[in-house]
Amino acid sequence: MELIDRTAYELLDLQRRGEATAEEIVQAFCNAVATRDPLIRAFLHFDRDTALEQARAIDLKRRAGQPLGRLAGIPVAIKDVLCTRGVPTTCASKILRNFVPPYDAHVIARLKEEDAVLFGKTNMDEFAMGSSTENSAYQITRNPWDLERIPGGSSGGSAAAVAACEVPLALGSDTGGSIRQPASLCGIVGLKPTYGRVSRFGLVAFASSLDQIGPFAHDVRDTALLTEVIAGHDPRDSTSVDRPVPPYVAKLDEPVRPLTVGVAREHFAEGLDADVERCIRQAIEVFRCLGAEVREIRLPHSDFAVAVYYLVATAEASSNLARYDGVHYGYRAERYDSMIHMYSRTRGEGFGKEVKRRIMLGTYALSSGYYEAYYLKALKVRRLIKEDFDRAFAECDVVLGPTSPTAAFRVGEKIDNPLAMYLSDIYTISCNLAGIAGISVPCGFTKQGLPVGLQILAPPFAEEKLLRVARMYERETDWHLRRAPWPPRGSPAGNGHTAAGT
Amino acid sequence: MALTEDQVRWVAHLARLEFAPEEIELFTAQLSQIVDYVNQLQKLDTEKVEPLAHCLPISNVFRPDEVQPSLTVDEALANAPDRRGAYYGVPAVLD
Amino acid sequence: MSALPYEVVIGLEVHVQLLTKSKLFCGCRNEFGLPPNSATCPVCIGMPGVLPVMNREAFELALKAALALNCEIAPFTKWDRKNYYYPDLPKNYQISQYDLPFSRNGWLEIDTAAGPKKIGLIRVHLEEDAGKMLHDETGQGRDSLVDLNRAGTPLLEIVTRPDMNSPEEARLFLEEIRLLLRELKVSDCEMQEGSLRVDANVNIHIPQADGGFVATPIVEVKNLNSFRAVEKAMAYEAQRQYEEYQQTGKKLGEVPKATAGWDETLGMTVVQRRKEEASDYRYFPEPDLVPVVVDEAWRERIRASLGELPAARRCRFQNQYGLSVYDARVIISQGLAFADYFEELASLVGDAKVAANWCTNQVLQVLNERQWTIAEFPLRPSQLAELLEQVRKYRINPQRARDVFMRMIQTGTSAEVLVRQMGLDVTFDIEQLRQLVRQAIANNPKALADVRSGKAKAIDALVGPVMRATQGKAPTDVVRQLLQEELQKA
C-alpha cells in the first residue's frame, strides 16, 4: 500500500514506529498533488515548500524527543473559507482575490498546536454557496471517481483532495450539507458537528446560525481524530459552547448497545435514486444484523426544509456578505461615478451569479413588507423542524438515511437550474436548521460505480455516540477501504471516458 | 407569485448589486421560481409557533473589558484597495 | 407662560459613548483622539470570518444608566442587525437592538421654571458606533477618508417621548442627563468630542378656535453641536414651522417626515430632504451573539451600585441642609466631587447655609476663573472650615475673609496664621465686647424701640457708644454684628 492511500491514523503509526518520516509523508502527498491535481483541480493555493518545511520541523522535534501534537506530520487541506494568517483566503470569489488575513481561524490555530502540516487551500463554491463546486470563480473541481462529474459542494475541493489521496485529511464547512454531501459523492467520511461544537472564529460566514466546520477523512477513526482536535470552546466565538470534548477516538470501538436507529419515511421520498435507496436499505440491514432496533419514525416537516433553508440562509448571507464593498479590503471595480455606484459595481463584478442570486433572495426575504411572510415564517417552520428531531431522538439514538438523493451528477447538469441544485441538499439541510450533528459514511456504489453515502444524524453534542455508531457500521463493511482508481475514469489515461471540457 | 422587474431592481438597489438589463430579466425569472417554491411554507399554520433564530440554549456570553493589541496601521490597511496615508479612501460621500 | 401662538413639542434621540476601556465587541482601545486607524483589529474592521463578543462592562454601564433613568429592565434581550451601506460602517450593518431593547419606559425629571417635570423615555438600548468620515470641505467633491478608530465602540441610544415643550426644557433635559451619566461614570458626555450626540424631533401644536389644535409635520433636526445649539435650533425650527404652516397649511401626516441640519453660522435650520423613500434597514436577529438574560439578582446588584443620584441628592440637600432650590441645583450641577466638598465643609462648619454660600460664591468663582475642577482646588474643606471658624468666632473681620481666602489659595498657609500675619485679627475678647453692646442697648431704650419698629438706621446710634467704650479698637462690623444679635434677643 502506498503512503498516500493510508489513513492519518496509520501515518501517525508509521512515524511513531520510525517507518516513515513526516518529510517522506508530506513529500508523497506533494507528489500526489503534482501528478493528480492538474486533473482533479482541488487546490486553489498550494505551497509545497512551506509544507515540506513544516514536515522537517516536526521530524526535528521528534528526533529531539520533544512532545508532539496529535496530528504530527499529517497533511491537512483547508477549505478556502477558513482564514489563514499570511496565506490568501479567497472563498473562491473574485471579490476576495487578493485578501490575506492577518489572523488564523480557531481551527487553524488548533491544527498548528497539534503539529499538523497545513497543506494548501481547497476549491469550493463561492462563499460556500452551492452543491457542486462549480460556482468557483477560479476553477471546476472534478470527482476523483469520474472526472466528468462534480465532487459535490460546497466543500468539493476538500472532499476531492481526500478522495484522490492528495491529502489524508481536510477541513470543510457545512451550512446545508456542504461537508456531508461532497463526502457522500466522493466516497469518504464527512462530519458536521453540532452547532456550537467547533468555533466559527475565522470561518468566513455564509449563514451564521447554520455554519459549522468539520472534517473529511477516509474513515471514521480519522474523522474522530480530527473532530477531537478542532472541537471545543473558544472565547472568540460567542456561539461556541463551553462543554468538554469527550475522547472520541478512545471510545470509538465501543459499540452503542442497546441501539435504536430511526428511519424516516420522508427520507425515501420521490426523487431518491433507486441505486442510492438500495445502498441505504442494505446499510439499515447491517444495523439490524448488529442487533439494533430499527424503528420507523416521522419527520413531518422535512419537506419544508429546503424552503426554510433558502430563506434563512440567504437572509443571513445577504447581511454577512454586505461587507464586501471595495472599501476596506478585497476587490474594487475600476470605474464608477459615485460612492453608491462604486459599491454596486464592485459587488456586481466581484460576486458570481449564484452568490448574487442568494443575496437578492435574502435581501428580498428581509425587506419591508416581506419580512413576516418569508423570513419570520421560515424561522417558525425552522422550530417545527427542530421539534421533529426532538421527538425523533426521544425514541431513537440516531436517524439513518441517504446523504444525497443521487450520486454525483455531471458537470454542468444543474448549473442553469438553481432550484434543482438546491433540491440536491434535501436530506442534509434539516440537520443544520435543527443544529444537530450529522455524518456521511461510504455505504456502497451505484451501478455506474459512483459512491453512495449513508447519513447518520444524532442529537446535539452526541458526536461521541454518532462516531461510535458510524464505526459499528464501518467495521462490518469495507467501503471505507476503497480508493478512487488512478488514473481515474473520464481521464485521457483512464478507462476510455474523456474529461468533459469546460 | 411572480416578482416584477421593478421589484428586482429595488432589491438590487438595497443589496448594492449592479446588473445588466438581461441579468435583471434572468433574475426576475429565477427568483420568481424560487419564491414560488418557498411559498409552500404559507400552507403551514404557524400562528402559535415561536420563531427559532438560533438552536443554542445559551445566553450571557461576555468578555472582560480588557484592552488587547490592535493591528498596526500598516497591517490594518494592508488589504485596502485605496489606501490614503493612514486612511481608507472612498469616492466623495455627500452627507 | 409662553407668548408664542403655538406650543412646541420636542422629542430627543441621544447617543452617548460608554466609558469602557475597550470596544463593544473587540479588545481595541475605546479612546478619543488616537492617530487614525491605530485602534482597529479584524473584528472592528469587519474582516471576513471574525466574530463579536460582548464587553460585559459595556452592558453593565448600560444597565446602570437605564436603572438611573428609571427604566424597566427586560429580563431577556437580544441584538439585531441594522443593514445599511456607509463607508464608516465596515460590515455594512450595525449591531443594534430592535424589538427587544434591554430597557424601556423610563423617565428623567428636570427642574423647569414652572416646577419639576418628568420627561418620559421610550427606550434605552446598546449598540455599536460607526467610524468617522473626513469629507472634503473645499466643496470640490474630492474623495472622502475613513478612520475606523471609533467603529465598534459602545454606544447607548436614549429615545425620549415628545415631552419637552420648550427649547429650554430640551436644554434642561440634556444638562440633567449629562450630569447623571457623568456622575455614574457611564459617559463623559463631551459634545465636542462626540461622546454625546443629539438629534431632535420637533413640531408645533397650533391652538384652534374650536379648542383643538393643529400639529405641523415633524422635522428631525441634526448637526446639533452644543446644548446652546439645541435650544436655538428648536426655537428657530418651531418658528419656521409656524410660518411655513401659515403659508402652506400643511399638517402632520400630509408630507413625509423631513430631516434638517442646524447651521450654526447662519443660525438656522436647513431642511435637507423629505424622506420620500423610507429606508429599509432589514433588521433581523444578530446570529453571532447570544441573548442576555438579566435576572433580579443582577439587576438589583447594579441598582445598589448606583449610589445616590443627583436628583435625590438635590432633594436631600434641600431637606437636610435647608438649602434653597437654587443653591442645591448649583451645587449638584457641579458634579459629585463638588457636592461631596460641600457636604464635608457643611459638617465641619456646622452651618450648611454658610458652607453653601462659600461654595456657590467664592469657591465656584475661583474654579471658574482658573478653570479648575474641585479636585484641583488647593483648599481642602478642613482648611476652608478653619477660615470660616475664624469668622464665626469674630476673630476676623468678615469683610476681610475673602482676602484671607485668596491668600490661602496662593500660599497654602493656614487661616489662623494668615489672619495674624495680615494683622486682621480682632484683638478684643468677644465676650467683653458683647457685654459693652448689651450695656449700650440697655442705656438707649429709644434706639431699641426704633429698631423694633423697623428703623434699621437706629442701630447707628448704638454703634457710637460701644466704639467709644473700646476707644475705637473694636472693628465696627463686629460691633454691628453683635448689636444685631443682641437686639434680636433683647
Ligand SMILES: [Mg+2]
Ligand atoms: Mg442608534
Ligand SMILES: [Zn+2]
Ligand atoms: Zn477592534
